[in-house]
Amino acid sequence: MSCVVGIDLGSTTTKAVILDENCEVLGRGITNSRSNYDLAAAVARTEGFINARFGLVEQQLQATETAAMVSRLRRAFVMEQILQQLRRLEQLMLEETERSAPDHLKSAFRASIEEICRRIAVEEEQRFKQPPMLRSDFFRDAAGSAFMRIAEQLADPAGVSFDRLVGVYDKCIIRVENEPLDLDFRDHIGDALRRVGNPPGLADAVEYAVARDLEPSYTVGTGYGRARLPFPKEQIRSEILCHGLGAHAMFPGTRTVLDIGGQDTKAIQVDEQGIVTNFQMNDRCAAGCGRYLGYIADEMNLGLHELGPLAEQSKRCVKINSTCTVFAGAELRERLGLGEKREDILAGLHRAIVIRAMSLLARSGGVSDEFTFTGGVAKNPAAVHAIRDLVGENYGERTLNISPDSIYTGALGAALFASRIAA
Amino acid sequence: MAEALKDRSMLLQKEMIARHFERLARAPETGEPVVYTFVPGNLTELIRSFDALPVLPEINALQSGMRKLSGDYIAEAERAGHSEDVCTYVKCDIGMMRSGNLGPGGLKLPKPDLLLLSYTGCYTFMKWFELLREEYDCPTVMFHVPYQGDGVLEPEHRSYMLRQLREQVIPALEKATGRKYDEDKLRHNLALSAQAEDDLVAVLQAGKNRPSPIDGYFGTVYYVGPIFSAFRGTEEGVEYYRTLRAEVEERAALGLGPITPDGPLEGERYRLVVEGPPNWTSFRDFWKMFSDEKAVVVASTYTKVGGTYDFGFRHDPDDPLGTLADYCSGCYTNLNLPSRIDMISRYIEEYQADGFLINSVKSCNSFSAGQLMILREVEKRTGIPGAFIESDLVDPRYFSAANIKNRLESYFQMIDARRLGKTA
Numbered sequence: 001m002s003c004v005v006g007i008d009l010g011s012t013t014t015k016a017v018i019l020d021e022n023c024e025v026l027g028r029g030i031t032n033s034r035s036n037y038d039l040a041a042a043v044a045r046t047e048g049f050i051n052a053r054f055g056l057v058e059q060q061l062q063a064t065e066t067a068a069m070v071s072r073l074r075r076a077f078v079m080e081q082i083l084q085q086l087r088r089l090e091q092l093m094l095e096e097t098e099r100s101a102p103d104h105l106k107s108a109f110r111a112s113i114e115e116i117c118r119r120i121a122v123e124e125e126q127r128f129k130q131p132p133m134l135r136s137d138f139f140r141d142a143a144g145s146a147f148m149r150i151a152e153q154l155a156d157p158a159g160v161s162f163d164r165l166v167g168v169y170d171k172c173i174i175r176v177e178n179e180p181l182d183l184d185f186r187d188h189i190g191d192a193l194r195r196v197g198n199p200p201g202l203a204d205a206v207e208y209a210v211a212r213d214l215e216p217s218y219t220v221g222t223g224y225g226r227a228r229l230p231f232p233k234e235q236i237r238s239e240i241l242c243h244g245l246g247a248h249a250m251f252p253g254t255r256t257v258l259d260i261g262g263q264d265t266k267a268i269q270v271d272e273q274g275i276v277t278n279f280q281m282n283d284r285c286a287a288g289c290g291r292y293l294g295y296i297a298d299e300m301n302l303g304l305h306e307l308g309p310l311a312e313q314s315k316r317c318v319k320i321n322s323t324c325t326v327f328a329g330a331e332l333r334e335r336l337g338l339g340e341k342r343e344d345i346l347a348g349l350h351r352a353i354v355i356r357a358m359s360l361l362a363r364s365g366g367v368s369d370e371f372t373f374t375g376g377v378a379k380n381p382a383a384v385h386a387i388r389d390l391v392g393e394n395y396g397e398r399t400l401n402i403s404p405d406s407i408y409t410g411a412l413g414a415a416l417f418a419s420r421i422a423a
Numbered sequence: 424m425a426e427a428l429k430d431r432s433m434l435l436q437k438e439m440i441a442r443h444f445e446r447l448a449r450a451p452e453t454g455e456p457v458v459y460t461f462v463p464g465n466l467t468e469l470i471r472s473f474d475a476l477p478v479l480p481e482i483n484a485l486q487s488g489m490r491k492l493s494g495d496y497i498a499e500a501e502r503a504g505h506s507e508d509v510c511t512y513v514k515c516d517i518g519m520m521r522s523g524n525l526g527p528g529g530l531k532l533p534k535p536d537l538l539l540l541s542y543t544g545c546y547t548f549m550k551w552f553e554l555l556r557e558e559y560d561c562p563t564v565m566f567h568v569p570y571q572g573d574g575v576l577e578p579e580h581r582s583y584m585l586r587q588l589r590e591q592v593i594p595a596l597e598k599a600t601g602r603k604y605d606e607d608k609l610r611h612n613l614a615l616s617a618q619a620e621d622d623l624v625a626v627l628q629a630g631k632n633r634p635s636p637i638d639g640y641f642g643t644v645y646y647v648g649p650i651f652s653a654f655r656g657t658e659e660g661v662e663y664y665r666t667l668r669a670e671v672e673e674r675a676a677l678g679l680g681p682i683t684p685d686g687p688l689e690g691e692r693y694r695l696v697v698e699g700p701p702n703w704t705s706f707r708d709f710w711k712m713f714s715d716e717k718a719v720v721v722a723s724t725y726t727k728v729g730g731t732y733d734f735g736f737r738h739d740p741d742d743p744l745g746t747l748a749d750y751c752s753g754c755y756t757n758l759n760l761p762s763r764i765d766m767i768s769r770y771i772e773e774y775q776a777d778g779f780l781i782n783s784v785k786s787c788n789s790f791s792a793g794q795l796m797i798l799r800e801v802e803k804r805t806g807i808p809g810a811f812i813e814s815d816l817v818d819p820r821y822f823s824a825a826n827i828k829n830r831l832e833s834y835f836q837m838i839d840a841r842r843l844g845k846t847a
Contacts, residue, residue: 224825224829237836238829238832238833238836239829239833240829240833240836240837241833241836241837241840264826264829271844273844275837275840275841275844276833276837276840277808277837277841278802278808278809279830279833279837280811281826281829281830363795363811365799
């Protein structure tokens with residue numbers, strides 16, 4: 001089957017979208033960008049193809065239980081990937097211990113690491129048996145939080161201390177992230193299938209999906225890491241064009257696009273064909289970008305995904321003046337000191353970001369109907385809430401489009417450019 | 424930059440500038456009087472008619488920027504208490520002065536005998552010379568040019584300027600130099616100016632060719648150097664522009680593109696009009712972002728800050744003081760926003776540009792305020808999409824290469840997409 005790939009190498013996450021010859025989405029993949037862009041692109045692409053093959057599995061199954069069955073298979077597959085990465089992590093940590101731990105602690109160290117990894121594996125197996133729970137897609141986050149928790153329980157302040165364990169983990173997780181592992185569909189689907197009991201219909205569908213040829217004819221790259229992609233120049237497109245075209249493909253009525261990314265915010269105007277007619281980008285600092293929220297989450301000791309829901313509980317939004325990332329931290333601490341509620345402060349911070357974005361939107365030509373919000377921050381309900389309010393206050397009633405796949409908008413646009421080259 | 428461009432005009436320019444700075448360095452011994460002044464609305468012919476040597480602090484600052492010295496000079500000024508957000512030309516100049524006052528060639532600059540402040544659209548100039556007056560304890564004279572708020576120079580504005588020239592500026596120059604005002608000498612200088620101006624305009628308008636044989640922003644910054652600084656109204660200036668014109672006309676006749684620091688540019692893909700000063704600290708990198716994409720600037724407004732000659736103005740030896748007044752009032756920074764919009768729109772049409780770009784300078788509110796209105800209005804009038812980037816004059820901290828490159832690439836691809844859309 002002929003297909004094309006779009007890769008968006010963002011500053012924090014790397015996304016891939018695979019399209020078939022009718023420009024329908026076959027698969028989507030995402031990974032954290034880490035310090036190795038080449039690998040991030042490869043992993044996102046692999047994830048995209050895995051996703052595409054699951055799509056093929058689904059297509060083959062017409063029965064009513066399809067969704068539940070495939071979802072279970074997916075979870076089993078992800079678990080196999082995680083277990084493989086965990087095995088590699090354990091191996092590296094043991095090697096590191098051999099190399100750097102004091103002799104008298106070597107065996108105690110080994111025992112601790114083996115025990116932590118064993119417990120993580122057990123937790124993962126347990127997790128698979130339970131109904132799916134929301135958590136980060138990335139191995140680093142999943143393994144990291146479990147490691148810290150268990151290491152704290154096992155650590156012996158006099159011997160293998162928590163700090164020493166964390167030191168070994170930190171060193172090795174970077175290596176696991178930065179070396180290519182076999183995480184492809186074909187590498188783990190067999191184990192995943194066995195884990196869900198090898199149901200005959202599903203096994204046939206998997207066989208079909210494995211056998212299908214999915215060779216991309218073209219790939220187009222975008223995002224800050226675009227220069228890393230080994231493509232000729234005509235296969236590189238700017239994020240601004242990709243977000244414009246991607247948003248147009250998701251919502252053809254789109255005329256204004258706002259993308260709040262990790263490092264920058266872009267306000268884009270597009271015509272009826274999705275061609276960019278105007279854009280504005282933030283400058284000077286990361287104020288008002290996704291990273292600002294990351295920083296606030298760190299300041300508050302919260303996960304990034306917890307910020308929005310917490311802010312949504314606010315009854316009285318606190319006015320935050322600073323969108324300077326560092327000053328906002330100072331303002332946040334002062335407000336906490338004054339006894340303001342966390343959720344009210346957070347609501348204020350979200351509004352502050354969106355006020356910055358509104359200024360860019362105004363500079364790019366205002367907010368036309370329909371308005372599409374793209375990028376990772378579009379998943380954050382408090383940011384969406386603030387945008388809805390501020391667009392309404394400034395421009396009156398506008399249709400606000402947000403796709404559940406908004407984070408893939410840039411990659412989708414890139415894939416659409418790839419399909420145009422292929423055609 | 425000069426080493427990469429080996430045309431005769433470049434060598435000439437290099438030599439004349441070197442000679443000028445050597446003369447300045449020797450001024451304390453030779454006793455040649457020195458007048459510090461600004462680029463917009465400068466009275467070079469008048470200063471020269473008193474046999475005085477002009478020093479232009481803005482030019483020194485931009486040269487320091489290009490020579491990667493401005494970061495240290497700005498830091499020096501900030502250590503002296505100047506705030507981060509103040510015009511970086513000012514801080515660079517103050518820093519240079521406090522660091523020994525070594526000019527672009529590494530030679531010491533003499534102290535001014537007179538600070539001749541020509542006010543044309545930038546309030547910071549006044550504060551700048553107040554600061555210099557504090558340092559040098561020397562006489563200051565202000566030549567106030569009324570802002571063209573309504574887009575025209577009224578007769579009473581003109582007579583107000585003539586009165587200032589006669590009653591303040593000329594007496595101040597006489598006092599500082601110890602020489603009498605010599606109108607014949609001034610007329611002679613003005614005639615030389617007009618000659619050079621004719622040749623300059625021919626060079627600027629060569630941008631109308633396809634391909635353009637010049638880059639009307641990056642390359643032209645060098646072309647306007649002599650006429651904007653110390654060499655208008657001089658024989659050297661006349662020779663320089665005659666030589667330059669011949670070179671540019673030859674390139675045009677041969678159908679060649681402009682010369683960039685990386686060699687001649689072939690295959691012009693985008694023709695742009697640019698508004699706003701360039702960034703000096705990353706000048707080559709900035710230029711390369713354009714030349715890599717085969718984008719050629721066919722016309723720019725910055726190259727008119729020292730005079731807008733391409734719409735007909737020439738210094739007139741028959742009306743020596745009147746022509747100085749006309750010249751000063753018509754400098755780009757003294758024009759109101761509608762005039763600036765007219766000018767850009769006209770450039771887009773006459774030079775057949777595919778796009779226009781605004782480089783908004785962070786530490787220069789004088790230049791940057793109103794640029795968004797300009798952008799909107801020009802887009803509306805011409806139907807050509809505009810782009811907006813932000814950098815600074817000489818503060819290296821304000822140049823974000825990744826951000827600017829991202830915007831430029833996006834903009835060029837946007838032009839491509841629109842072209843395809845139109846032909847599809």
